[in-house]
Amino acid sequence: MTDSRITRDYDLNIMNEEGDGDSKTWVIEIYEFRVEVDKDNPENYQEVAYSRKQEDGVITLSEEEATMLSLGSSDGYSEEEYFWVDTDNFFMFYKNIPERLADILSKLPEYEMDLVYV
Numbered sequence: 422m423t424d425s426r427i428t429r430d431y432d433l434n435i436m437n438e439e440g441d442g443d444s445k446t447w448v449i450e451i452y453e454f455r456v457e458v459d460k461d462n463p464e465n466y467q468e469v470a471y472s473r474k475q476e477d478g479v480i481t482l483s484e485e486e487a488t489m490l491s492l493g494s495s496d497g498y499s500e501e502e503y504f505w506v507d508t509d510n511f512f513m514f515y516k517n518i519p520e521r522l523a524d525i526l527s528k529l530p531e532y533e534m535d536l537v538y539v
Contacts, residue, residue, distance in 0.1 A: 422534040430509045431529055437493060437502035445502075447487040449522075451478035453532050454507075460538040486519040 434450040459465035461499055464480050482490075491497035496512050498506055506514070519528075 424488075424538070425533045426536060427531050428534045429529055430529050431526075432462050432505055433511060434505055435499075435503075435535065435539060440456075442529065445487050447490075447492050448483040449480040449482065450474060451480070451526075453534065455535040455537060472478060474493050480522065482519075482522070489517050489519050490515060490522075497514050523528070 432452045432454045434452060435447065436450075437445045437447050457467050482492075487493075493502055494500060498504065500512070508529070511526070512518070
């Protein structure tokens, strides 16, 4: 069985890309996603398909913005240089979000998220 819901919750692929020499640049890719839901326990769900990267859905962070988010450090959401987090959890976890980034993410349009019951 498949259902859907309207949401503004996107999946963010946050990664540190190698640049020229020793330089690295943090980028955030924005994806819509699909959710598999346990039909016997709807509270049990898992994000499964990342698709339809938003047009112009790559945000390149400045060094200052990456530092404000503590990306790649133990003070951040993850120490890893490559991780996923959805926008709802991103806004719950981070309290010092750079204004430019908060503006972009808060203005993402609603979309129809597929819910697949398994």
